[in-house]
Amino acid sequence: MSKFLPFFTDRDVPYTVAARPDTGLYSAKLGIWLFLASEVMLFGGLFSAYIFLRLGAEPGYWPKGLLNVPVGTLNTAVLIGSSVTVVFAWASLKMREFMKYRFYMAITILCGIFFLCVKLTYEWPAKFDHFGVFIKQSSAAKYEEFLGNDFLKEKNEEPRWEVTGHILRAPKGSPYGAVAEHNAEHFSHGAGHGLHLPGGEGDYVIQLDAINAKPNSEDNLRPAFWPRPLSSKTAVIRAEDVESASTFVPRHSTYFATYFLITGLHGLHVLGGLVVFLYLWLPFKGGATLYKSNPEHLANRVEIAGLFWHFVDLVWIFVFPIFYLL
Amino acid sequence: MSTIDSTVRHNQGLAGAHDDHHHHELGFWQKYVFSTDHKVIGVQYGVTGLTFLFFGFLLMLVMRWQLANPGDAVPLVGGALRGLFGPVVMTDAGALTSSGYNVFGAMHGTIMVFFGVVPLAVGGFGNFVVPLQIGAPDMAFPKLNMFSYWCFFISGVVMLGSFFVPGSAAKSGWTAYPPLAGMADFENGHLWLNGQTIWLLAMVFNITASLLGSINFIATIIQLRAPGLTWMRLPFFVWAQFVTAFLLVLAFPPLEAAGFMQLTDRVLGTCFFMPTGLVVGQSVAQSWSGGGSPILWQHLFWFLAHPEVYVLILPAIGIVAEIVANNTRKPLYGYKAMVYALFGLGFLSFIVWAHHMYMTGMGARVATFFQITTVMISVPSVVLLTSLLISLWGGSIRFNMPMLFATAFLPMFGIGGLTGIPLAFNAVDLYLHDTYYVIAHFHYVVAPGTIFALFAGVYHWYPKVTGRKMSEGLGRLHFWGSLITINGVFFPMFLQGMAGVHRRWYDGGVTYEQLIKPVIHWNMFMTVSAGLLALFQLPFILNFFTSLRFGQKVGRNPWEATTLDWDTPTPPPHGNFDKPVEVFRGPYEYSVPGATADFVPQTHRA
Numbered sequence: 001m002s003k004f005l006p007f008f009t010d011r012d013v014p015y016t017v018a019a020r021p022d023t024g025l026y027s028a029k030l031g032i033w034l035f036l037a038s039e040v041m042l043f044g045g046l047f048s049a050y051i052f053l054r055l056g057a058e059p060g061y062w063p064k065g066l067l068n069v070p071v072g073t074l075n076t077a078v079l080i081g082s083s084v085t086v087v088f089a090w091a092s093l094k095m096r097e098f099m100k101y102r103f104y105m106a107i108t109i110l111c112g113i114f115f116l117c118v119k120l121t122y123e124w125p126a127k128f129d130h131f132g133v134f135i136k137q138s139s140a141a142k143y144e145e146f147l148g149n150d151f152l153k154e155k156n157e158e159p160r161w162e163v164t165g166h167i168l169r170a171p172k173g174s175p176y177g178a179v180a181e182h183n184a185e186h187f188s189h190g191a192g193h194g195l196h197l198p199g200g201e202g203d204y205v206i207q208l209d210a211i212n213a214k215p216n217s218e219d220n221l222r223p224a225f226w227p228r229p230l231s232s233k234t235a236v237i238r239a240e241d242v243e244s245a246s247t248f249v250p251r252h253s254t255y256f257a258t259y260f261l262i263t264g265l266h267g268l269h270v271l272g273g274l275v276v277f278l279y280l281w282l283p284f285k286g287g288a289t290l291y292k293s294n295p296e297h298l299a300n301r302v303e304i305a306g307l308f309w310h311f312v313d314l315v316w317i318f319v320f321p322i323f324y325l326l
Numbered sequence: 327m328s329t330i331d332s333t334v335r336h337n338q339g340l341a342g343a344h345d346d347h348h349h350h351e352l353g354f355w356q357k358y359v360f361s362t363d364h365k366v367i368g369v370q371y372g373v374t375g376l377t378f379l380f381f382g383f384l385l386m387l388v389m390r391w392q393l394a395n396p397g398d399a400v401p402l403v404g405g406a407l408r409g410l411f412g413p414v415v416m417t418d419a420g421a422l423t424s425s426g427y428n429v430f431g432a433m434h435g436t437i438m439v440f441f442g443v444v445p446l447a448v449g450g451f452g453n454f455v456v457p458l459q460i461g462a463p464d465m466a467f468p469k470l471n472m473f474s475y476w477c478f479f480i481s482g483v484v485m486l487g488s489f490f491v492p493g494s495a496a497k498s499g500w501t502a503y504p505p506l507a508g509m510a511d512f513e514n515g516h517l518w519l520n521g522q523t524i525w526l527l528a529m530v531f532n533i534t535a536s537l538l539g540s541i542n543f544i545a546t547i548i549q550l551r552a553p554g555l556t557w558m559r560l561p562f563f564v565w566a567q568f569v570t571a572f573l574l575v576l577a578f579p580p581l582e583a584a585g586f587m588q589l590t591d592r593v594l595g596t597c598f599f600m601p602t603g604l605v606v607g608q609s610v611a612q613s614w615s616g617g618g619s620p621i622l623w624q625h626l627f628w629f630l631a632h633p634e635v636y637v638l639i640l641p642a643i644g645i646v647a648e649i650v651a652n653n654t655r656k657p658l659y660g661y662k663a664m665v666y667a668l669f670g671l672g673f674l675s676f677i678v679w680a681h682h683m684y685m686t687g688m689g690a691r692v693a694t695f696f697q698i699t700t701v702m703i704s705v706p707s708v709v710l711l712t713s714l715l716i717s718l719w720g721g722s723i724r725f726n727m728p729m730l731f732a733t734a735f736l737p738m739f740g741i742g743g744l745t746g747i748p749l750a751f752n753a754v755d756l757y758l759h760d761t762y763y764v765i766a767h768f769h770y771v772v773a774p775g776t777i778f779a780l781f782a783g784v785y786h787w788y789p790k791v792t793g794r795k796m797s798e799g800l801g802r803l804h805f806w807g808s809l810i811t812i813n814g815v816f817f818p819m820f821l822q823g824m825a826g827v828h829r830r831w832y833d834g835g836v837t838y839e840q841l842i843k844p845v846i847h848w849n850m851f852m853t854v855s856a857g858l859l860a861l862f863q864l865p866f867i868l869n870f871f872t873s874l875r876f877g878q879k880v881g882r883n884p885w886e887a888t889t890l891d892w893d894t895p896t897p898p899p900h901g902n903f904d905k906p907v908e909v910f911r912g913p914y915e916y917s918v919p920g921a922t923a924d925f926v927p928q929t930h931r932a
Binding site: 015025030039043049 | 462463464465466467468470537541542544545548549550575576577578579580581582583584586587590594595596597598602614615616617618619622625626629901
């Protein structure tokens with residue numbers, strides 16, 4: 001080392017690969033733990049917001065059972081599985097079995113891609129298709145057949161103010177006109193051509209979710225593992241009885257706002273992890289090619305990326321119950 | 327020599343033993359712009375931070391003019407300001423509008439805290455001094471360090487750029503309280519291109535830069551200490567930066583989360599902070615779902631912003647400690663107690679945040695909890711200040727430029743701290759909340775407190791950075807002028823605040839003149855003091871630049887200091903040390919009986 005490199009590189013700083021004896025750590029490992037500490041506080045802030053908003057929600061304004069539990073369970077399993085394979089990938093490197101490393105890392109990456117695909121091509125779009133209207137409390141009695149508040153009161157449950165399902169007709173001037181037309185076409189194909197939709201220009205027409213179709217059913221009080229299919233029943237709701245109406249997008253309610261923000265940020269973390277894994281899997285100079293010159297360095301990099309991946313997994317293990325189950 | 331030490335020494339040696347004379351010359355861009363060298367990055371942070379401090383101060387000058395002469399055109403520069411900031415901020419005649427007052431107020435707070443003091447105290451001094459003081463060749467993650475700076479730089483450009491969007495910059499205060507901040511600045515019809523949204527985006531960049539920087543500091547201090555530099559041999563400044571970095575790592579992310587939430591409230595129409603049934607313009611807002619809570623923002627904001635207060639003050643105390651020990655030629659009094667006090671302060675700073683929220687109508691039990699913790703936090707603060715005061719006792723003090731500023735820091739910080747105690751109590755705070763008393767209190771901590779310490783640091787380490795001392799004559803003019811005028815600015819605010827003058831009146835209280843008659847005349851006095859304070863910064867600016875060329879040349883250790891930063895060539899080369907570093911003693915061995923000189927460097931073998 002008799003001359004400077006043109007660009008100051010990590011090689012000039014000690015403990016990039018070997019551990020410092022008295023701390024037992026190479027610097028990046030300490031760095032990632034500190035980074036994860038900040039991540040705990042980041043998601044901690046968001047989860048605190050979830051608790052704060054949920055506790056503060058007025059009765060009937062925090063929906064339950066709107067997410068698809070089997071799909072969420074599958075994604076949970078896939079993500080936990082990938083956390084295991086990434087450890088195998090790291091262990092293979094430590095044992096200097098490069099092909100095994102490539103194999104396990106490939107599985108990890110595929111699991112991550114699968115998780116994101118489920119999120120982006122199925123779960124989220126299914127939400128964007130769904131529609132809900134919050135009925136004004138003063139008008140709720142008119143829609144008792146869809147809300148079932150007498151029954152809920154008798155059972156000591158929180159009241160229900162929302163009617164959900166697929167929108168088939170939107171009041172004039174509503175931004176959901178196009179979606180409604182599209183859905184209506186689809187609906188009438190299923191129910192036979194030439195179906196005439198009820199309601200007029202100032203009404204929402206909604207093809208009801210099971211829970212609004214049979215609001216007085218005992219079954220609906222219990223959480224269901226398999227999602228209940230959409231009924232073929234429709235409801236007509238006057239626009240002036242509606243407090244707010246939207247598809248299941250972040251602005252729909254604080255529940256969906258929290259859901260999309262937390263799962264979105266989590267999804268970005270998954271994406272970030274995947275980018276790093278791909279870099280370490282492909283023959284980049286700092287990636288898989290590093291194995292030839294310094295296998296321990298590559299193992300360290302995989303260990304650090306793996307620690308991050310475990311954290312992302314851990315966040316999901318909190319996300320899954322609080323949104324899907326509770 | 328144990329194996330541990332020899333490994334450490336070997337690793338340190340790699341960086342230390344470079345041969346300076348034959349090294350490859352870096353290109354201009356790599357050497358001064360996209361540099362990964364902690365010293366260059368430190369200077370970049372320092373200069374950017376000083377520039378922002380100056381800019382934030384100028385915003386305040388315009389506000390002070392408005393307070394003393396409500397509605398009058400700003401003299402000399404009114405027309406230029408109108409041209410620069412546009413009609414939302416300045417009238418055609420060149421006077422500040424009420425919106426403009428809000429813009430300047432919000433941006434003064436934001437810029438001073440997040441773009442001035444923290445980058446200078448942590449990014450500037452921390453980056454330059456910490457690796458030197460622990461005998462490291464650089465930070466643990468040099469590239470990350472460069473990334474932090476440029477991330478910060480982008481945040482600064484974005485924040486300044488927001489002055490020039492239609493409707494001008496954010497107007498909702500540096501605290502950005504919703505629901506106001508959730509709805510503000512949409513008058514121009516842009517979803518993204520408006521003051522408050524850009525404020526949030528800039529803050530996300532700024533927070534990211536701070537987070538990555540502080541992770542780097544902690545890793546560096548733990549991993550790259552020279553052999554023999556055990557924890558209780560660390561200079562106090564390093565300890566201060568260490569605790570500060572922990573505060574940043576743990577307190578900033580919740581604000582980042584809150585920033586994301588306010589951003590989605592603004593651009594996606596969510597209602598994290600927007601309550602049900604909010605009345606806007608005399609009718610209930612229909613376009614959103616409601617269900618949010620403005621108080622949630624306050625909790626997340628102050629969970630950061632109270633530790634942030636200690637982020638502003640701890641590096642300053644660290645700088646003062648170095649300078650006091652060096653110029654009293656004595657060890658720091660109670661070094662260990664000070665270190666433990668730092669940790670106590672760091673821990674307690676996380677459980678006092680709601681004392682900013684007494685006015686939200688929280689329950690008496692919650693308020694009591696936060697009163698107790700707030701009063702408790704004064705204990706470690708007093709340990710720190712008292713130790714520094716006692717360190718002066720019996721010393722043969724050298725009053726050079728750094729020491730003058732460091733000495734002035736002590737009573738100024740004392741006034742700031744002690745006037746905070748009444749605010750800790752719920753009952754008193756209900757009266758004083760949002761008055762000029764609060765402004766005076768925290769400005770005493772941060773302006774004649776922290777900023778004086780930062781000036782002390784600039785005078786102290788300038789020779790190490792540039793190889794030349796700053797002028798004493800100009801320095802004394804800067805010091806005495808600033809000390810007198812800055813008290814002229816802030817002390818009357820205590821009097822006004824106790825008389826009930828509210829901090830957000832943009833006409834200086836003319837509307838409520840009958841209520842505050844006995845104190846309203848202080849407005850003019852404070853404004854004149856602020857103007858003079860600005861004038862007394864000119865010698866500093868002149869000094870800062872002319873000393874680069876004409877300052878007295880110095881060697882390795884002009885202050886005859888003991889710590890490792892003075893054991894390098896001046897200015898330090900790439901890789902910092904020209905010999906392997908090993909530490910044999912504590913940080914402040916001054917006036918050791920029997921020693922040949924009145925200071926024994928840490929590298930001096932026993």
